[in-house]
Amino acid sequence: MRFSFFILFLVCPIGFLIAKEHSEFCSMERLCVIYVQDKTGVDIYFQNKIAIDETYTTISVNATSTNMKSSLKLPLVTVLKGPKRKKLFRLKVNKPNKRWVYQIKYKWILGNYSVSHDPKTVYDLPFEKGMKVRIYQGYKGIKSHQGDNRYSIDFGLKEGDLITAARDGIVIDTEQKNNEGGFEMKYIHSANYIKILHEDGTIGQYAHLRYMGVLVKRGQRVAAGTPIGYAGSTGFSDGPHLHFEVYKPTPNLRKKTIPTLFRTESSEGELVSEGQLHWRRDPNAPMVKIVSDIEEIQICESIQNLERLGCNGTSFAKGSPLYFYIPLLKPSRYKIQISVRKNGTSILKLYNWETNPEWWDTYLDVQLEDPSESMEGDWTATISIDGIVQKEIEFQVTSVK
Numbered sequence: 569m570r571f572s573f574f575i576l577f578l579v580c581p582i583g584f585l586i587a588k589e590h591s592e593f594c595s596m597e598r599l600c601v602i603y604v605q606d607k608t609g610v611d612i613y614f615q616n617k618i619a620i621d622e623t624y625t626t627i628s629v630n631a632t633s634t635n636m637k638s639s640l641k642l643p644l645v646t647v648l649k650g651p652k653r654k655k656l657f658r659l660k661v662n663k664p665n666k667r668w669v670y671q672i673k674y675k676w677i678l679g680n681y682s683v684s685h686d687p688k689t690v691y692d693l694p695f696e697k698g699m700k701v702r703i704y705q706g707y708k709g710i711k712s713h714q715g716d717n718r719y720s721i722d723f724g725l726k727e728g729d730l731i732t733a734a735r736d737g738i739v740i741d742t743e744q745k746n747n748e749g750g751f752e753m754k755y756i757h758s759a760n761y762i763k764i765l766h767e768d769g770t771i772g773q774y775a776h777l778r779y780m781g782v783l784v785k786r787g788q789r790v791a792a793g794t795p796i797g798y799a800g801s802t803g804f805s806d807g808p809h810l811h812f813e814v815y816k817p818t819p820n821l822r823k824k825t826i827p828t829l830f831r832t833e834s835s836e837g838e839l840v841s842e843g844q845l846h847w848r849r850d851p852n853a854p855m856v857k858i859v860s861d862i863e864e865i866q867i868c869e870s871i872q873n874l875e876r877l878g879c880n881g882t883s884f885a886k887g888s889p890l891y892f893y894i895p896l897l898k899p900s901r902y903k904i905q906i907s908v909r910k911n912g913t914s915i916l917k918l919y920n921w922e923t924n925p926e927w928w929d930t931y932l933d934v935q936l937e938d939p940s941e942s943m944e945g946d947w948t949a950t951i952s953i954d955g956i957v958q959k960e961i962e963f964q965v966t967s968v969k
Contacts, residue, residue, distance in 0.1 A: 615651065629643060629674045630642050638659055640656070647681070683768060685816065687827075689735070694723065695725060701725060702845050706722075706840065716823045723809060723812060725810045728800075732792075736766070739788045739789075739796075740765045742762050745780070749801045753804070756804045769816065776801055776809060831848075832849065834857060845895065859958075865892075865894050868890075868891040869890070882963045882964060885966060894930050899927055901924070901925050906949060912946075948962055948963075
């Protein structure tokens with residue numbers, strides 16, 4: 569099984585301005601500082617030029633100056649709402665007949681640092697119904713989910729798989745023009761993404777989308793389950809996947825990711841974990857209480873087929889090993905038993921083993937041999953986990969493949 573890992577850092581841009589005539593400086597073509605200067609000082613304005621009316625932007629601003637005094641105590645942490653220009657403070661000249669100079673420093677991040685997430689909120693899984701998706705990296709994953717990203721999730725979507733909204737909200741930012749990616753720091757700012765503002769002020773971020781893989785626009789309202797984009801591998805990533813997180817800013821302009829509950833095939837609201845396999849379930853649909861992906865339990869003639877192609881054969885050559893493959897929904901310690909019976913006879917083979925709690929799946933290779941009996945004929949394999957039958961598979965053993 570191939571593991572895909574990925575990481576996404578949200579960096580707060582920093583801008584610098586030295587006193588001169590009326591001008592502006594824009595960070596990432598989004599957050600702009602505008603200063604209007606006269607003989608007695610300068611007014612400092614900020615504006616998020618790509619914001620919609622519902623967008624909040626948290627900014628931290630400081631100034632250093634000579635022969636000037638700020639109208640407000642600095643540093644200042646405040647929140648902009650919407651796209652309009654807003655005056656934050658004025659630097660007034662103390663002695664007009666003497667030289668004066670100033671420098672503005674700022675950081676910014678989308679979102680309002682004062683909001684609170686409702687921990688009872690239940691999210692939909694962010695992919696199409698009918699898909700079964702493995703979680704490649706969960707909360708506090710040792711590969712890359714540390715620090716600001718500690719409560720992020722990597723869903724193992726393939727290139728071009730459809731991404732859906734996990735919660736109702738309004739799209740506040742998108743990027744889709746990047747076409748590069750790799751597990752190198754030079755790609756850290758190259759991820760395509762969608763950011764959706766939720767009712768409680770938190771932001772859902774969907775990252776590493778493919779080139780031109782965004783289906784929504786800023787200002788568009790979406791409901792949970794709405795198609796919003798396509799998975800890819802842009803940015804700091806070593807393979808196709810979806811990076812999902814819910815976050816809010818902190819007063820010091822960091823990103824605080826938040827643990828979230830998901831409605832899954834087996835729960836009305838659970839914290840999903842690395843290695844688990846999940847699929848979407850409607851709220852009124854019955855929950856499924858199983859421990860394996862029953863449909864994908866298979867018998868294979870080789871490990872290579874299992875890893876690359878999957879197995880759909882029902883006839884196997886006498887003397888060849890059989891590989892029983894069992895994908896687990898939630899890695900844990902299970903007792904597996906496989907009974908293999910030749911139909912119409914008393915020939916019965918039993919195989920038992922335990923799984924490791926870290927395994928996402930398990931397989932056992934067996935060879936049907938009995939010098940006193942013919943192995944050719946029709947067989948039935950019964951696969952059980954912790955004493956509960958998962959699946960029965962009919963197959964044949966023949967003298968010639």
